[in-house]
Amino acid sequence: MAPQNFKVIIVGSGPIGIVTAHALSKSNIDYVVFEKGAEVAPTNGSGHMIFPNTLRFLDQIGILPQVASAGKEVYTKSNFLKDGTTHGEIDLGQLCLDNHGYKPIYFQRSHLIQALYDALPVEDKSKIKTSTKVTNIEVTETGVRVTLADGKVEEGSIIIGCDGIYSQTRQTALDLANAAGKGKKLDGLPYKSVIRSYVFRRDWPTPDKDRCLMWETRSGGLAAQGFAQKESLIVALFEHLDVPKEGYSRFSEEEKEAFKKRFVDIHLNESLTVGDVMENDKINWDFFADQEEGKSDIVQYGGRIVLAGDSVHKITPISGLGLNMGVQQSIALVNRLNGVLSTNQSPSSATLEEAFKLFEKDCAKTLAKTLELNTILGDGVTWANWPAWFIDRVAAPWIGLKFIVTKFYSKDILRHGFVLNSLPKDGLKQGQVAWVS
Ligand SMILES: Cc1cc2nc3c(=O)[nH]c(=O)nc-3n(C[C@H](O)[C@H](O)[C@H](O)COP(=O)(O)OP(=O)(O)OC[C@H]3O[C@@H](n4cnc5c(N)ncnc54)[C@H](O)[C@@H]3O)c2cc1C
Secondary structure, rough: OOOOOOOOEEEEEOOHHHHHHHHHHHOOOEEEEEEOOOOOOOOOEEEEEOOOOHEEEEEEHOHHHHOOOOOEEEEEEEEEEEHHHHEEEEEEEOOOOOOOOOOOOOEEEHHHHHHHHHHHOOOHHHOOEEOEEEEEEEEEEOOOOEEEEEOOOEEEEEEEEEOOOOOOOHHHHHHHHHHHOOOOOOOOOOOOEEEEEEOOOOOOOOOOOOOOEEEEEEEOOOOEEEEEEEEEEEEEEEEEEEEEEEEEOOOOHHHHHHHHHHOOEEOOOOOHHHHHHOHHEEEEEEEEEEEEEOOOOOEEEOOOOEEEHHEEEEEHHOOOHHHHHHHHOOOOOOOOHHHHHOOOOOOHHHHHHHHHHHHHHHHHHHHHHHHHHHHHHHHHHOOOOOHHHHHHHHHHHHHHHHHHHHHHHHHHOHHHOOOOOOOOOOOOOOOOOOOOO
16 A cells, blocks of 8 residues: 655656656655756766666566667677777677676667656656756654745655765755764765766767667777767767866866867777767767766765765766666665555654665665776776786786676676565566576
């Protein structure tokens, strides 16, 4: 039975906000989503690789075919040196199919978010309120109260902060914890940048329109990734920073152009260089920024505020795991909420706090493994230091990419993917690496 008076306020309709909405909807838990942007899925944005752990959840809630049709299956990942020499290739799609029963899918970001939104039940769509910025959050004895930019006030039982890296919800939780003398006192952002990146998207006549090709080039301190899918090409250029940087960086146009120039001769694949495809007049979206990495010291406050997605961790794009990790958090969180609400429809703050602590524990190991892998990949692909060069250039080809992906992605991370405990798991696909949950 659906709890009568329990209502979740989600801040942010990024991918994690919408996935959380799906999980709550399937659990018959009432919710509302406040999104400050004018649209659910603005057309700016790069691309996201969605791995089998996320796809299995979409399969469980019955929306996989609809969402999948907005992206393209990934097949080969081809590695290169900067002169275009081949440095290994793996059929990533086939390997994930063999290991887990699902091929990864690459989406243009706006297509993914739009498809997730479109797949919500019709009656839920009105629960996503765009152009509605949350400006203030208060915790009361029995719930939460948020103030919106237009001055309106909304009450709920809990807040899930899915409001991204500069999360106001996280800041409120921190301020409240600091004021109450709980938790560690923190100044500013908890994440540090280790990678600087320029990412762009342009139209591209992809030779194979049904699948996504992935290219990855390594070079001293620099790396490039290319995703050719549907009619567009998304390229990400990375530089490893010598010293991790704190805080938000702003760059001038000159700095951006100087950064881009350093990549023009680097090959994206055997025949194309970055310079061949980085034509300013053909680029329809780009983004130059430092990419933060790390996890927040605070995951919840007082059983009333809890965080998921980039608001609570930040994983650079190199491993393609940030969003996938956020999805895991959404599902784990809703499982814990379901557990509480199945026996008590008006849980106290203390009961919710206990449930949120368990949620944090549920995700801790996978998050630690994900951050660890992301650091290794970031160092490895940019040849950030001599050990990283040795691992990428010598050890990895010797060990074999299939073994590495199976060990570090499939076994350490993907197999631990959550699905909703309240729904059946029958019929979900399996591969050679058995799902843990
Ligand atoms: C170039 C690039 C490539 C990437 N590729 C991958 C990949 O291949 N695979 C992968 O798993 N991950 C990838 N990631 C990471 C992924 O983009 C993030 O992990 C993901 O977007 C996080 O989603 P989110 O919903 O937590 O936050 P966001 O996407 O940041 O969404 C937060 C939302 O909250 C809204 N908001 C913020 N404050 C408020 C407020 N006060 N009131 C109301 N609304 C508010 C914002 O407008 C926004 O819509 C990539 C990241 C980058 C930068």
